[in-house]
Amino acid sequence: MGFLKALAVAGFIGLSAAATTSAMAQENYPSQPVTLIITFAPGGGNDVVGRMFADKIGPALGQPIVVENRAGGGGTTGAAHAAKQKPDGYTILMANGASHLIGPVLFPDVGYDPVKSFDHAGLLGEQYVLLVVNAKSKYQSFKDLVDEARTSERGIKYGLASAASINTVFANRMTKTTGARFAPVIYNGGAPALTALAGGEIEVMISAYSEAAPHIQSGAVRPIAISSTKRIGALPDVPTFAELGYEALNMRNWYGIETPAGTPKEVIGKLNEAIRKAGSDPELIQKLNQIGFVPTPTTPEDYASFLAEQVATWRTEVEAIKPGK
Amino acid sequence: METLQNLELGLLTALQWHNLVACFTGALLGTIIGILPGVGAAATIALLMPTAVVLPADTALIMMAGIFYGAQYGGSITAILVNVPGEGSSAITALDGYNMAKQGRAGPALAAAAISSFIAGTLTALIIALFAAPLTRVALSFGAPEYFATMLLGLIFCASISGGSMLNALAMVLFGIMLGLIGTDVFTVASRFTFGIPALRDGIDIVTFAIALFGISDILINLATGLQGAAGSRAIDRVFPSRADLGRIIMPSLRGTGIGALMGVLPGGGATLSSFAAYAIEKRVSRTPEKFGTGHIEGVAAPEAANNAGAQTSFIPLLTLGIPGNAVTALMAGALMIQGIVPGPQVAINQPQLFWGFIASMWVGNVILLVLNLPLVRIWVALLRIPYATLVPWIIVFACVGAYSVNNNTADVYMMAAISVIGLLVVRFGCQPVPILLGFILGPLIEENLRRSLVLSDGDFSVLFTRPISGTLMAASILLLLLMAYLTRRKMVGFRKLVEDDV
Amino acid sequence: MTPHLYRQNLWVGLGCLTIGVVFAANAWSSLEMGSPENMGPGFLPVAVSLLFAFLGMIIAIKGYREPPVEAPPMALWRPAVAAAAIILFGLMAERFGLVPTVAATALVASLALPRKPYQIVLNVAAVVAFCAIVFNRILGLSLPLF
Known part of the structure; x- marks a missing residue:
């Protein structure tokens, strides 16, 4: 009996320890650098805005942001890659009209759904x-x-x-x-x-x-x-x-931050907080203003419903530019 | 007078110690990167972007430019030594450079590349300082019909570079065009020749294509033929070029500089194309055209001067208009924007130190490259003593890493494997790979500009002939075709006469 | 062994003809042609492919009339192994990280060459060390070490 009890106690401790570590992992987020996937080549408009934000989101999160350019397929190659990563908040994606409104309609085989394959951390802004x-x-x-x-x-x-x-x-x-x-x-x-x-x-x-x-x-x-x-x-x-x-x-070309679907709520919350903090940094606002980009901080919920609405309303208009035959 | 003052300000800026260090680091890093096949200047600058944006703007710009022309030179080192071009623009250098190396003249070939690059770099830095504005007007006066006419002339002119059967060369040009058309149509986003493979939608990257078609396929051929081509050719006569060699470098370098400086201003692959054009022109003006492709030092000097000049003048549209003409200048524009500087004509006015310091640094960079590379020739040549069997795994690994780093995508690695096998088959069946590269680069540009010309003119073909620049170029193309037809006919008549005499 | 004789240009021509027809058919079936004044995405691809096929036919006819030439001896397994090394890199890169991928690629590539085992091991180790330092540490390539 002593043995079984000991086993049960040990098991319980083990289980709760496991539970705490996973909770700790979220609580400690981020404990290592975060990779930001940009779906266009370095040097372009997307990349410039992404890197400007990365410089400010990093300090707000307390970990450096490593920019990784995965260009191709009109923004869909990078988004498809991001959708397949572990939903732990260490791989985040800079989404935009190309990867979320246009690509998935033009190429039905992109391998992700702009709404369901991601969790939506927040809008960066728009031009x-x-x-x-x-x-x-x-x-x-x-x-x-x-x-x-x-x-x-x-x-x-x-x-x-x-x-x-x-x-x-x-x-x-x-x-x-x-x-x-x-x-x-x-x-x-x-x-x-x-x-x-x-x-x-x-x-x-x-x-x-x-x-x-x-x-x-x-x-x-x-x-x-x-x-x-x-x-x-x-x-x-x-x-x-x-x-x-x-x-x-009236039309806006928005950029937002997404994570693979299934990311813990706490992580999304922390990311959103960091995005908002970055978006209100006067130095960043001034630099973005120079290139006509306006930060538009939102909650994750608002971003998610905004995105779903955009995807739905744009579909017919994008179908119209699809090549024939 | 003002230009002199500006140049003085520029030199003072470029010679500040931190900028000198940046220039030296960039040139050295560029050279080393250029030597690694497949890892091009664009990929390197992209990888170093996070470092560049924390440096002061002028220092960052100077370092990135140093990487760019360092890589141009480094790319020619492997082209000469092991027939593996490090950049698309050094594929042509390999034609004569590698044959020189086979004859034990690797040293003079490398020195010729360094010296002609230096001549081109120095002159082009001056050209940019003095004539940036008129050259910008040239770039602006080029509309779609002019591009179409230029590219067509280039295709006809350069198609004659390769030896062998004219018919087979023409077929290879067409094959190159077909490979170049793989990807997404610019005008309609339709997927062309992708055969259901999504990774082909972005087409084949030019650097990956050139490395695979020349470098990797050459390795495969050497492996298939039991390494006869690679071995037994490594005796080295002398490391430095003779006085006679130096004399033969001068004129091709000057002509190459002129061609490169003009073509570099035009956006999209100017440096690569200018190396083709310089080689073709050199072959035309030469009294011994048959020696080209057999290890002729002029065939190294001209394209090397051209690609270096082209690399430098490709900065002009960025500096004067804020329009990046190729991947590298786009990266530099991005780095400036991240620092809060919007590139464009106002930069010269608002930040003369940045603008002129950058131009002066081009010359400083070329001096550094020459000083760095002439002594290093000895070391590079020593690389030839490494057994080929030891080098091959290195080259293959570097090429894989390079192809991968273009887009962080393994699809590019698979494409490299496929194209190198195509290259093996092409050579195995006695055809030339050079016309394939030419068609690959020029075909899509010709199509795009022809279609755009017709959209602009509402389907009227006469637009290609009535505008002064494109009309002249089209006339030149037609004349050239007639000349080639006449020469072929004369050759055939001569041949027939020979046969008849024989009978 | 008697030298293998074959008509080189016949094969070149037949190859061009086949590729040209396949490409033309692909473009014809999937793309809009348009007209010369208003070219669709398929116009030039079809035109170039057909011209390529046509040239292939001429080369084949020419090649058929030419006397056969001696085929150069070729050991195909060596280039096949080298090509396989490249494909292996693609397969492994994003699953296993830089060090195992480079080690495997360099090892397989070495097998295509006449080398002694100790030479291969030393060379592979040097390639791996170089790549780890230069690409990962200095250039910051996105592939992790492991």
């Missing part, structure tokens, strides 16, 4: 679609553009950095909403498209402030309108589409 024209262009306002596109026989051609991005969806929405004749000229990335705009090959381009900023500052390129709900700090004189009467053209 907006910016309509720019060559500085020498005769178009002074969005109205000029729409009028010309409605009346002229050939319509207006605009440059686009990709055939499947947030900006592509925006372009289709713009054509539909205005009922005018706009036709895309697709480029292989933002850099060649902007070169073409600055060189005058195209007169109009659908871009983002982060891309167009140097050319706006040098005076080669002129911003016409922006897709934010209210004017942004970096471009106080540029009207929003909503101001101009096109409410439907």
